[in-house]
Amino acid sequence: MRTLARTIAALCYALSITHGSTQPEEEARVGDPRSPLEHRPYASDLSPDHLPLYKIPGHIRDLNARITDLRIELDKMQPLRTPQLASSFGYHSSYLPTEEPLPSKPRWVMEFQTPFLNGPLDLVLVPAHDHRNLSEEKSYGFPKRFRIVTGPANKETIIADWTQQDFPDPGLHPVYFHSPSFTSQQPRMEVYRGQQEGDREFFALARAHMIVSNEVRKISAAKASSSFEAKPYWSTDYINHESGVLGLPLGELAECAPDLVLPMDTSVTDAPLIIEIDLGRNTHIGWIDLLPAQSPETIAVPGYGFPGSIKIDIARSLPNGQRGETSTVLKQSLFENPDNNIVHIPGLHAFGRFVRIHCNHFPIHQETAVFSMGEIVVSQQDAPLSNQRPVTLSIGGHQLESAGALLVDGHAQGRQVIDLVDWLQQLATAKQIDAELRTLQTQLEATETRWQNFITWIKGITSAAVAIAVIATIIILALSKRRQNLKLRKQISSDLHDDVGSKVAAISLASTYVKKHATEPRVRERGERIHDIAHDMHQSLRDVLWLTDKDTDTLTELVEKLSYTAQRRIPSETLELQIPSLSQLPKRTISVGTKRDILQFFREALHNASSHANASVIKVEISWVAKSLRITISDNGSGFTPTANDCQPRSVSQHHGLRNMRDRAIRLKASYDVKSAEGQGTTVSLQVPIH
Template sequence: MAVHIFYMFLILVCAVLPVQAKLIAHYNFSDGDLLDNEVGEAYALHAVQANDASLQSVRLNAVEGTAVFPGGTQVQSWLEAAGPGALKAYTVSFWFRTDRAFLGFPHLDFFSSHTDPAPEKQGILVPVRDCRGTRIGTKRLPDWPGKRVHAGGIWHHAVLRRVNETGRTEIYCTSQDEAVGHPVIEAAGVPSCLNEIVLGLNRGKDVRYRVEMANVKIFDDADISVDELFAEGPQTWTANDLSFFSIQQMLKKMDREAECLREELSLLPIYDDSLQLDAYGYHSSYLPALDTVPDEPRWTIELSSELPFNFLELYLIPAADRRTPNRPGYGFPLRFRIVSFDQNDEQTVLADWRDSDYPDPDRFPARFPGTDSSLKRIVLEVYRGQVEGGLEYFALDELFVSARYFISEVLNVTASSSFESPPFWSSGFLNDQKTGYGLPVLRSSREAYVAEDFIRRFPMSFDGPYIVDLDLKTNRQIDLVVLYPAQPPEGIVVPGFGFPESVQIETFVESSAGERVPIETFLKSSLPNPGNNVLRFHGHSKMIRWIRFVFDQLPFHEGKQTFAMGEIGLRGLTESYGKDAVVKVSGSDTDSYLLTDGLSDGAEIIPMIQWLDGLGRRSSLSRRLGKVEALQQMLESRKEIYQRALLWTVLVLFICSLTAVALNAIIQKRRHARRLRQQIATDLHDDIGSRMSAISLATTYLCKVSEDPKVHERSGKIERIAGEMQSSLADVLWFTNSETDSLRQMVGKLLDVSELRIPPEQLCIEVTSLKQIPESSVAVQFKRDLLFLFKEIVNNAAKHSDASQIKVAIQWKRPVLCITVSDNGKGFSVDEELRRQHRRPHLGLNSMQRRASRLGAKLNIESAPGEGTVVTVRVRT
């Protein structure tokens, strides 16, 4: 009965108490395995997708323990996980960051149940499956409210969860420096089941961003706190987490990470502004510097456009500081706001940096997201610029507007104020298509290529225009025509070398009857010197087969008229048609293929957007590489410190070991010496002591059996000698006895000697209490010399002083032992005694001086005839 009640109680508790969501998948990428689910096989990542255009497939950032999704156009890469079955309630949590700022719409497939690399529309999709796991389509959740903006380089926390009972699906997205609030997306009644998951934020058809992910978790229920998940953080690796034994392994990972970054950087474009000699860009007027940010903008720039759709991005190109050799960024605004207006004058805030300073972009493009709609004008409001000499200003090189596939035309630029100083600074230079970046080509280093541009030199009599005909073989939709200036073969700096001063472009279409029908001449104008920049002409998506370029007013170089062109680029929406064209030029056409070989200055030409995005990624990767290299140096320093500490520790332990061995040897030697002394003392006592006793007994027996006075005299003398020998033997035994090697024992021995050598009626003793005298060890030689010196002093007083009183005083005043022997006897002349004993140096006072010298003691003798004698010995113990 009790068992049944217990089981019923358990069932009731299980029914009442909530069941905590179980973690079924966790990826923190810190173990070096990209596909490893640390919880188990459920939801194991099983696929990494990347096409041929990918700069690098999804890989591991070993420095921070994150999964890296490479950026760039035409890059399709993601991670896909398949679970054990459809989950009707679930929670998915992960952290991500990108190398740029972007709007909500480029978030392609936070979560998805399909592997279609090009979803039909942009947005956030959730899997829609029936309860049997059969895919029945995708469900789009509402768009991001207010086009939510996420800052680049900052960790963001994303959570998707669905509650089974209500079918409510919620998506949270919170920056690391914010507090978790309400879900940014919420939908009810979504009939979805989580059967598999696709992780990747850069899966759009045309726009993809470099993204890193960390701390991915999947739970089998929605009963999990979003705040708790947010509090965990991205769980990336930090240098302080490493022990000494982990540093070398991490340095190897960092070497691989740095190698990967350098390899990725080698595939990105570089900028070369060596030929930028004029048209630096726009420079604002100078205003007095302010301590606070004003409520109204100090400068305003407005650009107009007629972009009917697909306004994707705005690029602000920083100006260069031409006063310095390395030409860093110059004058980029710190506090600003960017507002766009579409064709209906609806306003959208593209960026708002009024509350904090914008990070220094150096010379790399600063990119801001568009609206993916039409564009009429853009207003840049600057509230704070750079400060120099108490004056405030800002500067920009160029403004570019991206229309998904191309850089769109900026019709006009108006500035509220400008520092006009042609040919260097002018507001008109903001949309002149000239930057300090050089040509939009792909090369890792200038020395790696040999310039093979098309160059013709003519005599002075050349009059007519230079004509270039291109036959595309069939009608093509041309959206952009790009002219690339050539570089002089001599390698000298000549801006716009051989570039004509005017051009007329005539286009023709092939009719249905195969006839050549002219369309229009869409440019006939004088051209500015492009320097080291391209000139772009929009083809307005016309169908074209034949294109004729009529170049005129050729410049002179070394006394000859020269026509030079690096490349003529023809592009449709997604393709380049130049290499397929048949080229005919005025005169010989043996090397006319150089005009459409896809190379300029020996480097591969690339679309303008790809070039700008590549420069932006170069900035991000260069900073990341700099962090890796700085971290490597820090860890190498820590490793060196640890190694030095370890070396010193080993050295100290070695010295301690040697000291211990030496001390043990000394201790063993002393123990051996002590045992030897004890053995000698025992042998002397047992052998010689017994013999002296036998001699004493024999002389006593002779005295009893003989009445001869001479026998008695000789026996008495022998007995006295035997007694003295026994006393000397006792002293020797006392020396060799290790148990008497203390200062207290020494003082006790001196007192015994006094009582033995001086009659009691004459002796007076004053001594410090033996308890106050330490039991510190003294050496055998010290014991011997002090004992014999004391004996000689006492013997002299007892035998030669004729004193009625002899006083022995022993005082201990750390660390000095003071011994004084004084008598009231007849005394003597100390100087006369020393002179007398100088002839016999082994006797008397000289012997006492030698013993005192060996002890390191101070011996003082005071005496005079008839005045007694005082002998003082002061010895440091």
């Protein structure tokens, strides 16, 4: 029963590795918003197909919990609003012929410039919308292979490198690249491959934002190596257009937070509406953000009540409380309807206390001119300056009694206004969470299907386990019989050693006696000859038993045998023996044929050195080198002159042993070398690969 249980467990584990539903190809991952080269981790890096079965129920629970957490996290983030701009789509590159393989130099280069670049840099790229089909939230022309770098070519710093793989389609979500290191160099985008249309390619961007030290900075200029200019739709100038395309930076719903809606008297509509915000003290102005309002009617009216022209002045406050110098940060400019997108106007670091916004050309709704605004945010280094500050509205010098405080209450369209940088990060992260949710849902479906398949197949597995148990029993019996045969083989070897060995020993003793006590020289010579033959027979018997003993089929046993042979055949005063530590040799199994050829080669080399070289020193080195056994035998004897023909001597009849050594080396697939010269000794080396 234990064997059966173990077999079933092994089958279950094997099934958990080799069987399972086919997992769909993983959706391309979008990089982490703060570091696009790193990926947001998914629930498990272990494929459902490779998950052990006993872990599947817990894995399903973990996936469900993770999916729930991600949905809660995603619900807290603002959804991406599909842009509906009629113009100012963004930047569009020129068209170039498709080039394969990837070129070594960029095909397009776009440089982004901003003043006062002196800190950690974030670059946010906003994909262009495919205006050919506004019903689908598809990006248009986002580049596939590109780099974002700063500094000159010889000292550039890489912020992001997507030249080795295609960048995942971000949809309409912004992509947030972050460089944590301090930089004062303007960034540039080098595009190696854009989007392909037929036999040509291009790339496009809707907007770009630069964030330095966690503060949004104005892109003063964007320079492209080439562009497709088609105003008012496509232009390099639109990459830093005041009107965004991502919607409004709004968070949680708020109670009792209406937008300011101000019907305008048609008799005074020619005069501008002046909104003045008292910041309380003179300070530098970074940005002035205008957030469109929401129509109070149920019908959606994008950019409801947004003025058609705007002028912005900043006035200083003098120590005596009087108004001082006034600087203009935005000349009278015409504005198209921004839809539900933020209008981001740079304050040019103007210094002052009073922000005066001149509004005119109000849209007509229900035959009435209407001014409406959700929120006005004046900030410096992303710190709001205008929140809850005093606001006055006036037309033609007459101050209006209106709820101007609604313009700085921190709410627009019934929601809380959030930090612009945090909002951009949320939009970038939302894409990754959505992609992770889809991947987790796919993993969950695959894991649940596999678990159901396992339950269905359990009867078949049990039947297979029983069959395997029967086969295992047969194999065990066969192994048992084999062990008995090995035991019998050892017994025969032992008996052979005891029987034949004892008889050879008796012959050796008898020949010794004859050699010692015989009076005739010829008899003594024959006795000595019989003694040598008996001694060789005894040693040959030991070698045969060693070769056929399975316990000696290891590298350690072979090295030990070679060492013993060298010490037995070479006098100690002549022998220099170097062998590796037996405990440090790897565990390798060696076949009987390999053992025999190595041993015979070794004996022949020792015989040549001891019998023919007239050497006073014979050095034997055995080492383990590069998964090979290396044997080197050298002497300081008389030497000879070998030929260059594969180590074969000139007279094969005189050097029959060298030819045998060469043949054994060929059978061993070993490298074999003989180095010798008259009067300079001989070195024989053999290197045998042992797998």
